[in-house]
Amino acid sequence: MDEGTQTAASEEEMKIFGKPWTYQVERMGPIAAVIIFGVVVGILEPQFLSTRNIVNVLYQAATYIILAVGMTFVITGAGIDISVGSQLALTGVLMVFTIQYTPVPPWIGIFVAPLSGMVLGLLNGLFITKLKVPDFIATIATMIAYRGVVLIMSGGQVHYDFPYAVRFLGQYRIFGVLPISIVVAFVIGAVGYYLYHNTFFGRYTVAMGGNKESAILAGIDVNKYKILTYVFMGFMAGVAALVTVGRLDAFHATYGEMMEIDTIAAVIIGGTALFGGNGRVWGSVFGAILMSMVVNAAVLLGFPYFYQYVLVGLVILLAVSLYAFLEARRSS
Amino acid sequence: MGNENTPFLQMKGIVKKFGALTAVDRVDLEVDKGEVLALVGENAAGKSTLIKVLTGIHDQDEGDIFIDGEKVEINKRKDAQNFGIEAVYQDLALVNQLDVPGNLFLGKEPSKKILGGFFEVIDNKKMEEQSKTILKENLNMEIENFNDPVINHSGGQQQSIAIGRALASKCELVVMDEPTASLGVEEIEMTFDIVRNLKKNNVGVIFISHNLEHVFEVCDKVLVMRMGERVAYKDIEDASKEELVKLMVHGTERKEETA
Numbered sequence: 001m002d003e004g005t006q007t008a009a010s011e012e013e014m015k016i017f018g019k020p021w022t023y024q025v026e027r028m029g030p031i032a033a034v035i036i037f038g039v040v041v042g043i044l045e046p047q048f049l050s051t052r053n054i055v056n057v058l059y060q061a062a063t064y065i066i067l068a069v070g071m072t073f074v075i076t077g078a079g080i081d082i083s084v085g086s087q088l089a090l091t092g093v094l095m096v097f098t099i100q101y102t103p104v105p106p107w108i109g110i111f112v113a114p115l116s117g118m119v120l121g122l123l124n125g126l127f128i129t130k131l132k133v134p135d136f137i138a139t140i141a142t143m144i145a146y147r148g149v150v151l152i153m154s155g156g157q158v159h160y161d162f163p164y165a166v167r168f169l170g171q172y173r174i175f176g177v178l179p180i181s182i183v184v185a186f187v188i189g190a191v192g193y194y195l196y197h198n199t200f201f202g203r204y205t206v207a208m209g210g211n212k213e214s215a216i217l218a219g220i221d222v223n224k225y226k227i228l229t230y231v232f233m234g235f236m237a238g239v240a241a242l243v244t245v246g247r248l249d250a251f252h253a254t255y256g257e258m259m260e261i262d263t264i265a266a267v268i269i270g271g272t273a274l275f276g277g278n279g280r281v282w283g284s285v286f287g288a289i290l291m292s293m294v295v296n297a298a299v300l301l302g303f304p305y306f307y308q309y310v311l312v313g314l315v316i317l318l319a320v321s322l323y324a325f326l327e328a329r330r331s332s
Numbered sequence: 333m334g335n336e337n338t339p340f341l342q343m344k345g346i347v348k349k350f351g352a353l354t355a356v357d358r359v360d361l362e363v364d365k366g367e368v369l370a371l372v373g374e375n376a377a378g379k380s381t382l383i384k385v386l387t388g389i390h391d392q393d394e395g396d397i398f399i400d401g402e403k404v405e406i407n408k409r410k411d412a413q414n415f416g417i418e419a420v421y422q423d424l425a426l427v428n429q430l431d432v433p434g435n436l437f438l439g440k441e442p443s444k445k446i447l448g449g450f451f452e453v454i455d456n457k458k459m460e461e462q463s464k465t466i467l468k469e470n471l472n473m474e475i476e477n478f479n480d481p482v483i484n485h486s487g488g489q490q491q492s493i494a495i496g497r498a499l500a501s502k503c504e505l506v507v508m509d510e511p512t513a514s515l516g517v518e519e520i521e522m523t524f525d526i527v528r529n530l531k532k533n534n535v536g537v538i539f540i541s542h543n544l545e546h547v548f549e550v551c552d553k554v555l556v557m558r559m560g561e562r563v564a565y566k567d568i569e570d571a572s573k574e575e576l577v578k579l580m581v582h583g584t585e586r587k588e589e590t591a
Contacts (some may be wrong), residue, residue: 198453200441203430207438210429217389217425218439219409277429 030286061292070236078276085256086146087237106165114238121234125227170246210277346395373557418498488519
């Protein structure tokens, strides 16, 4: 029977916990990379593994984790959002203006960030589905346009000294140690994982990104889910803005620049397929942490600032070539 | 014809044009539950277009569709599904990255309410249980690695999963577009078994095929199309292979057909 040949073929592969090793490496790769990298750098520089430094690494990673979870859905749906950095800045400035220039109480004003993010994401989604602009082009356009609005609104000035409501998510530390933004980031990771595996949103995003024609034939409204992924991304950009502005207790028009690259890199390192249909939410979380670790380790090990870019670039190349290798193994 | 004997599906005088090209020209089709109708014809005979009209992918320019004798509008895939009409496409239309239950129930996942009924989410557990039942009882197959992406399964298994999808919802009629075209001998036998099983369960089947031997193997009736027109419709027992080939190529019994 064909089932027999199927088993015979897969038995040649070494198995770990009943699954082919390629599958396990792909699934556990990001977390394994975090641990291995941590141990190696920890041996070279023990300070790297101090509680203070670990908290610091996660603290720096929080923004990227939040963005990366949103981006995981966009990329899984065979899209890409280049405008996340600009969305972060624009939702940030909208929140700051609401709180500084309107009588809206700060505790309510902070909701402006995620809500306006959803609107920005909705616009991205509409440009892509209704105007038929490719995802990449549409979000490059909005990256520039959104950034322009930020510059117009803020006039390039630094805004600072915000009420506690704004600083809370960025600065509050549980027991005076653990920043709440880290907890928020991990909760978002867990929620993202649940959404991915248990909701219609997650399932149809996979279907749409994996095989758009099949999804349409199954009666799925792919435009609706395409838009939803961008709305979700926008929401996350707003939350990330909240965390960033709060942490720094300041706002500047350049916030979020280059963040789209780091976010996409974190998602790719995490094992999400760039052409859609296969996302790894926890992979993205650990991908973001790994990126943060690399930068942090470079500083601790005394790499000059410019060399850090080279290092991060190499990590991305390494991760992607590893996945390509595993993919080739699997399809052979 | 009395009301009691109305077949499950009737398509009457269907016309579908693409610009100047008339892909389907005044075609009648009928098929009842528990009946296997072969739809044969050469390439570009209009078989696929006719089926796409039936499944809601194309709108017809003329003609009507009747379910249980009542005139219905089928404008979307969902409409067809609501009438119990499912299709298994030639390329199977699976999502490679999803596992077996994910594909069986794509687009119609069982749901459950959480957080006090506020959110509706997919009931993965129920879906897996129902998937096992469908595979075992309707398709008589056991799949290993149930939760692996379907791309890891063999061609025959993928074919079965695609057919199983039609059965995941309460369906009355399954349209199979070239189900045996890309399969090996054993897998073709498996597909025949599935078709016979459907018939036994009183499900109607429209079996589109190039291969007349396969048609004679499992079908009850045959409808021949040529250049968009219906050129013959007869019981399989009254037809011979030579005759069908002639009809497909030359359309000799064309005058029999009137809209």
